[in-house]
Amino acid sequence: MASSGHPLADTSEGRASFLSRLRRAVDEERFFGTLLITPMQLLLWFLLIIPTIIVIYLSLVAWEPRMGVDWWQAPFAFLRNYAQIFQDGRFWAAIGRSLGVVVAAGGLEFAVGLGLALLFMRDFPGKRIVTSVILYPMMLPWVVVGLAFYLLFLDRGPVNFVLTQWFGSGATVEWFKNPLLAMGTIVLADIWQWTPFLFLILYSGLGALPKDPVEAAMNLGANRWQIFRHVTLPMLKPVILIALVIRALEAFKIFDLVFVMTGGGPGTSTETISLYIYRVGFVFGQLSYAAAMAVLILVMITLVTRFAIQPIEEG
Amino acid sequence: MANPEASIIRLEGLRKEFDGVLAVQGLDLRVREGEFLCFLGPSGCGKTTTLRMIAGLETPTAGEIYLREKKITRLPPQERNVGFMFQNYALFWHMSVFDNLAFGLRVRRTAPGQIDRRVREVADMLELAQVLDVRAAKLDLSAMQRVAMARTLAVDPDVLLLDEPLNNFRPGLRERMRGELKRWQHQLGRTMVYVTHDQEEAMTLGDRILVMNEGRSEQLGAPRYIYEHPANLFVAGFIGRPAMNFLEVEFKREGEAGLLQRDGLRLRLPRDLTAALESLPSSRLVLGLRPQHLRIAENGTAREGGVFRAVVDLVLPLARKQVVDLKLGDELIKMVLPADRPLLVDDAVSVAIDADRIHLFDRDTGRAIR
Numbered sequence: 001m002a003s004s005g006h007p008l009a010d011t012s013e014g015r016a017s018f019l020s021r022l023r024r025a026v027d028e029e030r031f032f033g034t035l036l037i038t039p040m041q042l043l044l045w046f047l048l049i050i051p052t053i054i055v056i057y058l059s060l061v062a063w064e065p066r067m068g069v070d071w072w073q074a075p076f077a078f079l080r081n082y083a084q085i086f087q088d089g090r091f092w093a094a095i096g097r098s099l100g101v102v103v104a105a106g107g108l109e110f111a112v113g114l115g116l117a118l119l120f121m122r123d124f125p126g127k128r129i130v131t132s133v134i135l136y137p138m139m140l141p142w143v144v145v146g147l148a149f150y151l152l153f154l155d156r157g158p159v160n161f162v163l164t165q166w167f168g169s170g171a172t173v174e175w176f177k178n179p180l181l182a183m184g185t186i187v188l189a190d191i192w193q194w195t196p197f198l199f200l201i202l203y204s205g206l207g208a209l210p211k212d213p214v215e216a217a218m219n220l221g222a223n224r225w226q227i228f229r230h231v232t233l234p235m236l237k238p239v240i241l242i243a244l245v246i247r248a249l250e251a252f253k254i255f256d257l258v259f260v261m262t263g264g265g266p267g268t269s270t271e272t273i274s275l276y277i278y279r280v281g282f283v284f285g286q287l288s289y290a291a292a293m294a295v296l297i298l299v300m301i302t303l304v305t306r307f308a309i310q311p312i313e314e315g
Numbered sequence: 316m317a318n319p320e321a322s323i324i325r326l327e328g329l330r331k332e333f334d335g336v337l338a339v340q341g342l343d344l345r346v347r348e349g350e351f352l353c354f355l356g357p358s359g360c361g362k363t364t365t366l367r368m369i370a371g372l373e374t375p376t377a378g379e380i381y382l383r384e385k386k387i388t389r390l391p392p393q394e395r396n397v398g399f400m401f402q403n404y405a406l407f408w409h410m411s412v413f414d415n416l417a418f419g420l421r422v423r424r425t426a427p428g429q430i431d432r433r434v435r436e437v438a439d440m441l442e443l444a445q446v447l448d449v450r451a452a453k454l455d456l457s458a459m460q461r462v463a464m465a466r467t468l469a470v471d472p473d474v475l476l477l478d479e480p481l482n483n484f485r486p487g488l489r490e491r492m493r494g495e496l497k498r499w500q501h502q503l504g505r506t507m508v509y510v511t512h513d514q515e516e517a518m519t520l521g522d523r524i525l526v527m528n529e530g531r532s533e534q535l536g537a538p539r540y541i542y543e544h545p546a547n548l549f550v551a552g553f554i555g556r557p558a559m560n561f562l563e564v565e566f567k568r569e570g571e572a573g574l575l576q577r578d579g580l581r582l583r584l585p586r587d588l589t590a591a592l593e594s595l596p597s598s599r600l601v602l603g604l605r606p607q608h609l610r611i612a613e614n615g616t617a618r619e620g621g622v623f624r625a626v627v628d629l630v631l632p633l634a635r636k637q638v639v640d641l642k643l644g645d646e647l648i649k650m651v652l653p654a655d656r657p658l659l660v661d662d663a664v665s666v667a668i669d670a671d672r673i674h675l676f677d678r679d680t681g682r683a684i685r
Contacts, residue, residue, distance in 0.1 A: 210403075210405070212401045212402075212403060212405035213405045213406070213407055213408070215372050215392070215399075215401070215405065216399070216401060216405040216406075216407075216466075217407075217418070217422075218371075218372070218391070218392040218393055219370055219371075219372070219392050219393075219397075219398070219399040219467075220418055220419035220422065220466070220467075220470060221393045221394075221419055221422050221423055221470065222393065222418070222419075222422040223393065223422070226422045230407075230418070230422075231407060234407075234409040234410075235408075235409065237409075
């Protein structure tokens with residue numbers, strides 16, 4: 001085509017081009033999407049990424065507040081802090097305890113939560129009220145739960161009172177003086193508080209499952225247990241995995257309940273990893289070493305989570 | 316099958332209410348051994364609910380269900396041996412095709428060797444042998460359908476119930492699968508009850524059709540018979556495409572002959588029909604005219620029947636025929652003509668009605684008189 005055209009047409013096109021280009025840019029989904037998530041991105045940077053970078057930096061220097069210099073002036077220690085972790089028996093013992101909480105509390109919470117969720121699939125009178133009562137512990141602050149269980153299991157507290165009423169005056173248990181029992185009370189408090197969470201996720205997951213595969217299984221002659229085992233449970237698997245991963249992450253980092261109920265005692269027998277890191281950093285004042293442990297934990301958790309979520313992503 | 320009159324399923328006054336809403340209201344039915352019976356009706360007419368009650372997936376509010384004259388009304392679905400194929404196949408999506416097919420046998424604790432043999436047998440029959448190791452969720456629609464069928468067949472049910480199994484198919488494939496179904500039924504010689512809202516499907520597949528509406532049976536019979544002798548206005552309007560034309564008419568006597576009359580239309584009736592109409596209490600009737608039975612009147616009128624003048628309102632050409640909308644007063648009348656008869660909008664035409672091809676209904680009850 002020759003460049004003849006109408007002169008007026010040319011000018012109008014030129015004038016429109018800036019506006020239309022702007023509009024096209026706004027219309028374009030990617031631009032608009034970026035605009036929308038920018039505030040969240042900024043928040044994320046300030047709350048998450050910058051602090052993480054600082055912690056990583058701290059873990060690579062040798063700095064304690066009592067040295068009298070600011071942390072950014074501290075001398076580099078490179079990987080010496082990390083090397084120290086591997087000789088720190090108290091660190092690994094604390095990791096072991098945290099894992100113990102994950103297995104014991106997480107496992108029981110899952111079992112009870114799933115049982116409750118299955119019970120609640122059927123209608124019964126007062127179901128809505130019971131549901132909100134069940135969810136109530138989840139709404140309490142950790143510290144309140146910790147305090148309540150601490151008071152319950154005190155040497156002269158209600159639990160021991162009930163025991164003496166039943167089994168005679170000698171039947172008191174010193175809950176917080178026995179390492180295993182102390183851990184038990186912590187796990188119990190965690191179960192009390194977090195079973196509702198698993199119940200909620202599993203209950204809504206069960207409710208969202210399609211009904212017809214279950215009906216098909218009935219039609220093919222399967223009994224209730226066979227249907228649950230071979231149809232319902234496999235269909236629920238993605239939900240179960242997500243729930244377990246979320247709960248395991250939280251349980252591994254357990255701090256508040258331990259801090260309030262036992263303070264890690266007796267001795268260090270209930271000291272979990274979060275409590276230990278807190279102590280190293282803020283009680284013993286070895287912030288660089290605490291930072292190194294925190295970074296190592298972060299790496300470990302990230303790896304385990306990736307691994308655990310893989311089956312879901314593969315569909 | 317041995318005795319065509321023997322009923323394999325019998326429904327007796329079957330009723331179902333959902334929270335006060337009547338889904339099925341008093342259904343009586345005998346399903347014959349070996350037949351292909353279609354439940355046909357608009358959505359919400361209770362056809363699927365009826366099917367689910369036969370399978371035990373819904374409990375009837377009242378009435379009884381018999382399988383080979385054994386009462387199964389309260390039996391759990393596990394103990395009925397009635398195969399059910401779901402609309403969305405309801406496969407066990409997380410399992411392989413093999414495990415899907417083996418499921419029913421495994422829960423019955425069949426010996427592994429026997430399971431293997433039976434699964435391969437049905438897989439061969441439905442051309443699934445190549446995909447036995449594939450996960451069900453990864454199959455294409457037609458294979459899903461065959462897995463659903465094979466899974467049901469593997470446990471050798473007395474009856475197969477199918478709930479709109481072709482709904483998810485696009486039109487071309489849908490017709491092919493329809494053919495497949497018909498072939499399977501011949502091959503298997505099994506009683507099938509088939510729910511559909513698609514009349515064409517019901518007409519091609521069914522040995523008999525049960526037309527349902529608002530939870531009630533409207534008519535039961537062979538497809539051709541229902542088409543030619545609809546029992547009432549609902550069936551007449553529901554079966555046949557384009558739908559039957561309905562015109563309100565008055566019956567009058569004029570000398571020897573009986574007449575059907577309305578503005579712009581006079582229809583002379585044969586003697587026997589006149590006599591039949593005279594014995595009726597009401598002269599208020601509905602005249603039913605199949606679009607296929609109308610023709611353009613050439614010279615001269617027939618002795619019986621009638622001719623009306625109408626204006627062409629719309630022409631919808633199809634490959635070998637055309638559907639023409641005609642205006643007769645305020646009414647639109649559809650007519651099917653061969654494509655080689657050129658017609659233009661606003662043409663005035665004379666349309667002939669043959670008296671022996673009309674349908675007549677009582678305007679008050681809706682029942683067919685003829």
